[in-house]
Amino acid sequence: MAIGIGLDVGGTKVLGCAVTDAGEVVAEARLASPATKEALVDVLCACVEAVLADLGSPTSTVVGVGAGLPGLVDRAGVLHETANIHDVAGLDLPASLRPRLEGLLGSSAGPLVLVVDNDATCAAAGEHAFGAGQGVTDSITVTLGTGIGGGIVTAGSIVHGERNFAAEVGHMVVDPSGPRCGCGRRGCWERFASGTGLAYLARRAVLEGRAPGLAEAAGGIEALRAEQVVAAASAGDPEAAAVVGEYADYLALGLGNLAELLDPGRIILGGGLAAAGSVLFPPAIARYEATCRRGSGPRQVPVVTASLGERAGAIGAAVLALGVLG
Amino acid sequence: MAIGIGLDVGGTKVLGCAVTDAGEVVAEARLASPATKEALVDVLCACVEAVLADLGSPTSTVVGVGAGLPGLVDRAGVLHETANIHDVAGLDLPASLRPRLEGLLGSSAGPLVLVVDNDATCAAAGEHAFGAGQGVTDSITVTLGTGIGGGIVTAGSIVHGERNFAAEVGHMVVDPSGPRCGCGRRGCWERFASGTGLAYLARRAVLEGRAPGLAEAAGGIEALRAEQVVAAASAGDPEAAAVVGEYADYLALGLGNLAELLDPGRIILGGGLAAAGSVLFPPAIARYEATCRRGSGPRQVPVVTASLGERAGAIGAAVLALGVLG
Numbered sequence: 164m165a166i167g168i169g170l171d172v173g174g175t176k177v178l179g180c181a182v183t184d185a186g187e188v189v190a191e192a193r194l195a196s197p198a199t200k201e202a203l204v205d206v207l208c209a210c211v212e213a214v215l216a217d218l219g220s221p222t223s224t225v226v227g228v229g230a231g232l233p234g235l236v237d238r239a240g241v242l243h244e245t246a247n248i249h250d251v252a253g254l255d256l257p258a259s260l261r262p263r264l265e266g267l268l269g270s271s272a273g274p275l276v277l278v279v280d281n282d283a284t285c286a287a288a289g290e291h292a293f294g295a296g297q298g299v300t301d302s303i304t305v306t307l308g309t310g311i312g313g314g315i316v317t318a319g320s321i322v323h324g325e326r327n328f329a330a331e332v333g334h335m336v337v338d339p340s341g342p343r344c345g346c347g348r349r350g351c352w353e354r355f356a357s358g359t360g361l362a363y364l365a366r367r368a369v370l371e372g373r374a375p376g377l378a379e380a381a382g383g384i385e386a387l388r389a390e391q392v393v394a395a396a397s398a399g400d401p402e403a404a405a406v407v408g409e410y411a412d413y414l415a416l417g418l419g420n421l422a423e424l425l426d427p428g429r430i431i432l433g434g435g436l437a438a439a440g441s442v443l444f445p446p447a448i449a450r451y452e453a454t455c456r457r458g459s460g461p462r463q464v465p466v467v468t469a470s471l472g473e474r475a476g477a478i479g480a481a482v483l484a485l486g487v488l489g
Numbered sequence: 490m491a492i493g494i495g496l497d498v499g500g501t502k503v504l505g506c507a508v509t510d511a512g513e514v515v516a517e518a519r520l521a522s523p524a525t526k527e528a529l530v531d532v533l534c535a536c537v538e539a540v541l542a543d544l545g546s547p548t549s550t551v552v553g554v555g556a557g558l559p560g561l562v563d564r565a566g567v568l569h570e571t572a573n574i575h576d577v578a579g580l581d582l583p584a585s586l587r588p589r590l591e592g593l594l595g596s597s598a599g600p601l602v603l604v605v606d607n608d609a610t611c612a613a614a615g616e617h618a619f620g621a622g623q624g625v626t627d628s629i630t631v632t633l634g635t636g637i638g639g640g641i642v643t644a645g646s647i648v649h650g651e652r653n654f655a656a657e658v659g660h661m662v663v664d665p666s667g668p669r670c671g672c673g674r675r676g677c678w679e680r681f682a683s684g685t686g687l688a689y690l691a692r693r694a695v696l697e698g699r700a701p702g703l704a705e706a707a708g709g710i711e712a713l714r715a716e717q718v719v720a721a722a723s724a725g726d727p728e729a730a731a732v733v734g735e736y737a738d739y740l741a742l743g744l745g746n747l748a749e750l751l752d753p754g755r756i757i758l759g760g761g762l763a764a765a766g767s768v769l770f771p772p773a774i775a776r777y778e779a780t781c782r783r784g785s786g787p788r789q790v791p792v793v794t795a796s797l798g799e800r801a802g803a804i805g806a807a808v809l810a811l812g813v814l815g
Contacts, residue, residue: 301651315751317648317655324643324752325627325790334749336742339664348745348780416662419674423660424750425641426650454674464651 168214169289169481170207170230171282171474172196172248174309179210180474181218181225182481186293188474190218200251204259211267225268227276227484230256231285231476233312238327240279278483282306282476283434284330286469287314288321289479290431292487294471299428303421304469305332306434311353311417314479315425320489333357337416355413358389358436361443364413365392365406374402393439411446418447419455422464433469440468494540495615495807496533496556497608497800498522498574500635505536506800507544507551508807512619514800516544526577530585537593551594553602553810556582557611557802559638564653566605604809608632608802609760610656612795613640614647615805616757618813620797625754629747630795631658632760637679637743640805641751646815659683663742681739684715684762687769690739691718691732700728719765737772744773745781748790759795766794 165184170177173196181190192213197206207230215225234245240257256279265275287296287304296302300319306312311333315322322329333353334346341350342363354360368374369384377395381387395403418430432444448466455464471478482488491510496503499522507516518539523532533556541551560571566583582605591601613622613630622628626645632638637659641648648655659679660672667676668689680686694700695710703721707713721729744756758770774792781790797804808814 299651301655317643317650318646320644322643322648322751325625325754326752329627329643329750329752331749331752335661335746336663337665339738339742340666412665416665420661420746423657424655425648426652426655426657428651 164224165226165485166218166224167481167485168211168225168228169285169477169479169484170210170228171285171476171480172203172207172230172232173282173476174233177206177210178473178477179214180477180481181214182478182485184485184487186478188478190214192217197248200248200254203248203251203254204256204263207260208263208267211264215267223269227278227486228260228264228268229278229280229285229480229482229484230260231280231282231480232256233282235328236279236281238323240277243328276484276486278480280327280480280483281312281314281330283312284314284321285477285479285483286312286433286471286475287316287330287431287479288482288488289471289475289477290433290469291316292482293478294475295431295467295469296429301425301427302429302431303332303425303427304431304433304475305418305421307357307432307436308434309357309359311357312434315427316488317425317427318489321483332417332421335417335420337413337420352413352417356410356417360413361389361392361406361410362387364409365389365403368402368406368409374406376400376402377406389436389439393442396442407443408446410443411450414443414447415450415454418451418466422455427464430464430466431469432466433471433475437469444468490550491552491811492544492550493807493811494537494551494554495611495803495805495810496536496554497611497802497806498529498533498556498558499608499802500559503532503536504799504803505540506803506807507540508804508811510811510813512804514804516540518543523574526574526580529574529577529580530582530589533586534589534593537590541593549595553604553812554586554590554594555604555606555611555806555808555810556586557606557608557806558582559608561654562605562607564649566603602810602812604806606653606806606809607638607640607656609638610640610647611803611805611809612638612759612797612801613642613656613757613805614808614814615797615801615803616759616795617642618808619804620801621757621793621795622755627751627753628755628757629656629658629751629753630757630759630801631744631747633683633758633762634760635684637683638760641753642814643751643753644815647809658743658747661743661746663739663746678739678743682736682743686739687715687718687732687736688713690735691715691729694728694732694735700732702726703728703732715762715765719768722768733769734772736769737776740769740773741776741780744777744792748781753790756790756792757795758792759797759801763795770794
């Protein structure tokens with residue numbers, strides 16, 4: 164039985180999982196995220212060591228290591244733009260990792276497979292192979308958090324794009340009159356449908372006099388966060404419910420676009436915001452089904468919640484290393 | 490040398506091409522488009538006969554026939570929604586065509602390959618294999634006409650989607666405050682960036698008092714067509730140039746989204762509107778390059794004009810029949 168080790172580098176922690184080619188997680192470790200470029204390689208290697216210690220079995224069954232990082236990663240595994248960790252653009256992570264990981268893992272089973280890719284791409288690989296995407300040939304995983312990431316699987320294979328920068332679904336413009344995005348355009352999907360977007364919609368509602376109670380409860384417009392909107396909506400607050408309704412419209416808009424563009428068998432909603440999925444997702448899915456021309460009949464593209472939770476990225480990084488997907 | 494026959498069913502004509510697996514068009518025929526469902530199979534078979542007559546060589550080299558039709562075509566080649574021809578939804582075209590085409594083409598070379606797909610998908614296959622997409626692994630072809638169609642190639646293979654309905658790029662919403670689309674949503678890309686969209690933008694400019702001369706020259710707002718806007722802009726009319734500028738903004742918006750979503754090596758602009766490409770495309774490409782974060786440096790996704798002209802769909806249908814793409 165082949166085992167892959169997957170690493171998911173998040174804003175606060177690095178999660179490592181040892182995953183069998185049948186999708187079973189057989190070992191796990193977590194370490195604090197590195198703050199610097201120099202610490203990144205050390206922390207990744209330490210996480211592999213910690214996973215191996217938890218695994219306990221001989222390392223000869225480990226055929227590969229995968230790592231998912233936020234931002235753009237090219238075909239060679241070189242980081243371009245990244246979030247959270249300062250100044251890592253240009254870092255050739257595979258070149259730095261390979262000698263140290265080969266030292267850790269030996270080479271009796273042939274050259275170590277080493278894959279570095281975008282974290283949402285990894286999550287999509289994990290959900291498609293062993294999570295909510297099982298049973299379809301084409302799936303799109305949308306990771307909703309501070310921003311919006313994505314990964315696309317078609318005919319059972321990850322869509323990488325020419326340069327490996329595909330599936331930046333958060334930077335699809337859905338409303339050109341919307342707020343400026345860090346990418347330079349206006350009205351990107353993640354300006355509305357991420358956690359940051361939910362906070363924006365709430366603050367806009369306050370500014371426009373539609374949600375005075377929300378700002379008061381939060382102690383001011385600047386202190387208003389997505390979490391507070393979700394909590395207030397859960398408690399039945401009508402102002403918060405109205406903001407969640409606007410959020411649902413924008414989330415549905417992008418989901419409809421993805422259905423039109425790629426006709427997946429399933430769209431999977433994951434990421435940190437999925438923890439608030441019971442509040443945020445049902446109205447969005449209802450709106451999507453009501454407005455999208457694929458929302459009914461044989462052309463329906465179902466929208467579902469991710470099933471691998473916070474492990475999706477690490478499991479998916481292992482999936483890529485194992486070569487489970489084409 | 491294997492030959493495929495490709496058929497492209499347009500609004501006014503059916504174009505047939507015999508194409509070698511090296512991309513050479515060695516025979517051609519065109520017939521008037523059928524107006525009824527009953528006539529469709531007859532016309533397609535007659536077009537194959539006419540291509541064979543033009544070809545003159547023995548039919549044993551013809552390994553397959555492909556046909557592209559407007560609208561949605563499922564994996565089995567059954568038509569769902571279609572434009573132009575009334576009431577063809579549900580027609581199992583391969584089942585109707587196979588016995589007659591096998592009669593025409595013999596079966597000495599094994600079972601005839603028969604492929605029926607969306608016309609823009611065919612155009613994308615043609616451009617990728619033998620046109621403006623040569624030399625990249627990933628390309629998107631956008632066909633601009635009355636509406637907007639599309640075809641996506643990634644890692645050298647057509648993206649079909651789970652049900653074969655992928656690449657409906659014209660129904661990507663780019664402005665939710667835009668006009669209602671026939672699909673049920675509002676502000677779809679083809680409401681703005683197709684020929685119909687250009688006419689809409691011109692009429693809106695007239696309504697808003699920004700283009701009185703355009704309406705006068707056309708003999709009224711309802712008579713105003715895309716062709717007139719293009720002609721006036723070519724002649725240096727400032728009102729028309731302003732409308733073309735708006736058109737360019739919307740075309741650029743969707744192109745930027747496609748670049749973000751799929752990171753192709755090239756985006757290819759084709760379809761009937763490409764005849765006016767010298768007027769319409771340069772401002773759109775300039776706008777795209779200025780606004781899209783992939784518009785400069787190593788991340789640039791070039792936008793180019795299609796190179797196969799009106800034959801793209803027929804050549805691409807032959808490409809699909811020949812199995813040139815994965």
